[in-house]
Amino acid sequence: MRVMKLMLKNAFRHMLRTTLTILGISVAVVAFSFLRTVVTAWYAGVEASSPNRLITRNAVSFIFPLPLAYRDQIARLEGVETVTYMNWFQGVYIDKNQFFARMAVDAQTALDVYPEFLVPPDQRDAFLKERNACVVGADLAQQYNFKIGDVIPIEGDIYPGKWEFVVRAIYQPRDKTVDGTQMWFHWQYLDERMRQEMPGRAGEVGWYVIRIKNPADAGRISEQVDALFKNSRAETKTETEAAFQQGFIQGTGLIIQLLNFLSFVIIGIIMLVLGNTMIMSARERTKEYAVLKTLGFSGSHLTALIAGESLMISIMGAALGLFLSYPIVELFSLMVPKSWFPIFYIEPATIVLGATSALVVGIVAALFPIQRALRTSIVEGLRFVG
Amino acid sequence: MGSLIEVRNVSKSYWRDSFEIPVLNNISLSVAEGEFLGLMGPSGSGKTTLLNLIAGIDRPDKGSIVVGGTDITDLSESQLAKWRSNHVGFIFQFYNLIPVLTAFENVELPLLLTSLSKKERRRHVETALSVVGLADRMHHYPKQLSGGQEQRVAIARAIAADPTILVADEPTGDLDKKSAEEILTLLERLNTEFKKTIVMVTHDPRAAERAHVVRHLDKGELQ
Structure with missing residues (x-):
């Protein structure tokens, strides 16, 4: 419990920096959710296809x-x-x-x-x-x-x-x-x-x-x-409804691939934002980590402390972003004619993907600071002047 | 009284770029249980390095260090971390309290590594803060305390887990005369009343006067 408290206190030691990082992550998560929802909407016809329907058209x-x-x-x-x-x-x-x-x-x-x-x-x-x-x-x-x-x-x-x-x-x-x-x-x-x-x-x-x-x-x-x-x-060409719908969106495949790619670029941006914050935070605390090691805290304790802080920030950012995604997607669907995107909603899979990405980002962003904290000897750490 | 700390033929060098800088040269030293040892010497004489080796936060290049029957030079990193949490209380020159934790929480830190219950931890922390005379400041943050009070919290943190030895690196180096006197009196009390074995590095002859035994280091050798 105390360690959790220390993580939380560490996370908000620089209130402005952490708040901006959380906002940065949440904006990126909103963008990610939005792009994924557009991609999902594009494939909605394919997804909604019934497996027991065939379409026969002119060959x-x-x-x-x-x-x-x-x-x-x-x-x-x-x-x-x-x-x-x-x-x-x-x-x-x-x-x-x-x-x-x-x-x-x-x-x-x-x-x-x-x-x-x-x-x-x-x-x-x-x-x-x-x-x-x-x-x-x-x-x-x-x-x-x-x-x-x-x-x-x-x-x-x-x-x-x-x-x-x-x-x-x-x-x-x-x-x-x-x-x-x-x-x-x-x-x-x-x-x-x-x-x-x-x-x-x-x-x-x-x-x-x-x-x-x-x-x-x-x-x-x-x-x-x-x-x-x-x-x-x-002559006819008969195919499943899903294949028929897929054929309709084939021409826009490149745009969709680009949107897909962009949604993952956003994950990379989140990683850089959080990674930067964690590197700065861990560097500033080099001496404190050395003190904790002196007290007997092991490498795994420090790993948990740094990764926990990183995860805490990424989860807060992701939660805020996912929470904001709903009204933003709703607002968009109200602003554009319904017939443009007849099926436009955030899929559970988008939420799962967003949340999972945030967890992965939280862990990856902590890797470098953890490695640095573990590699720095106690003596070096105690001498560190930030 | 038997010897608690045995430093045997210890040498240590540091590397700066490609230059080897010898710091300790074949040092041997015994510290009896319950002793208050003062280590003095000019800057760069190797006294802090010797203290770090005794405290298990650094490793010698040669020789061995036995504390309470355990050769700490044989321990792995994780074993050494556990050993430090059980046997060493470290007092730094600049206190090194965690600024986002209260005095209570700082003192509790080493106890988080033990199997003590929350209630037992609270009792230990309150006792330690009472010993250093800061029971009424336990919910204050370091920035709300004076330098002398911060150092007393650091001492409470060092004794909270009831370690075998206390090591102090220039504990009065950052304090005014009055606060320094209070800290030295506290260390003396820990030694006499609570039978703590103390190894203290200091520049200050008045601090060294409080020690039972004073050893001088110069150019990596004990005088």
């Missing part, structure tokens, strides 16, 4: 459609539970800066394939009954103040024209890893308009989502799906 590119006729052939394969399909609709709501995912879906099956979108039964029925109804995520509804019965006017771009959708359902994400900023409407509504206005684009779907019974069959079913349409007008 040439995601932007090329597939015939609706593929649906029944896929559905007949062994191990396939449900097949649904979607189109990326896009369009402009208010202006081009108001971005959120707008998709035409097969309403009957889409909500079955995505059980993580929780829709109250009465709203689900209302959505299914009305041709131009849409379902929006709770986060999106909150952002734009959408209520049941509201009409969302959208200026089409990929599918030109003026479109109006009536909000008939608001889905709640099952947990915070689920995107709550999407808007789905009936694919049939889109297809009807295409038949009338652009017949060449009727009967086309963007991609199929296949719900399979057993995730272990993903490889086999993917191969079978692609084999079905080999040498056809529109």
